[in-house]
Amino acid sequence: MQHHASPILDEYWQGFELARDDTHRYLWIWMGWNIRLIAVARHDVTEYDHGWCYRRDPEMVAAAVAAWDSDTQDEPTGWHKRPTWPIRQAPRRDEAPHYNRPRCEHGSYFVDDGCRVLNCRDLLRHEKRTAAATPQGER
Ligand SMILES: [Zn+2]
Numbered sequence: 001m002q003h004h005a006s007p008i009l010d011e012y013w014q015g016f017e018l019a020r021d022d023t024h025r026y027l028w029i030w031m032g033w034n035i036r037l038i039a040v041a042r043h044d045v046t047e048y049d050h051g052w053c054y055r056r057d058p059e060m061v062a063a064a065v066a067a068w069d070s071d072t073q074d075e076p077t078g079w080h081k082r083p084t085w086p087i088r089q090a091p092r093r094d095e096a097p098h099y100n101r102p103r104c105e106h107g108s109y110f111v112d113d114g115c116r117v118l119n120c121r122d123l124l125r126h127e128k129r130t131a132a133a134t135p136q137g138e139r
Pocket of ligand 1: 106
């Protein structure tokens, strides 16, 4: 992953490219009350494959991307909403199993830590599955 020393303005997206790797460019755009970090495939400039919503704090987004290794880590940190599906998978994700534990759509490692969002759908689904897999007498 190549991180840029300073953000590169992207005229099409009206946003700033922070980094790129072999398959995608990673740039942030203003999006209503949020900033959205988007992964734009290098062969297609008009759509994006993955997105993560952050607070309106460009420095926070830049720090999250600077700390991210897209080759081994599925997603960056610090976002509060993942509006896209499927979840990104890093090409060498097996090298960082702890980092790449499942996260809910709000970015929490919900299996271990729960989620701060009330009625998180991913957490509720997980709890339902766990309850269904546990025999009656063992609850
Ligand atoms: Zn959640």
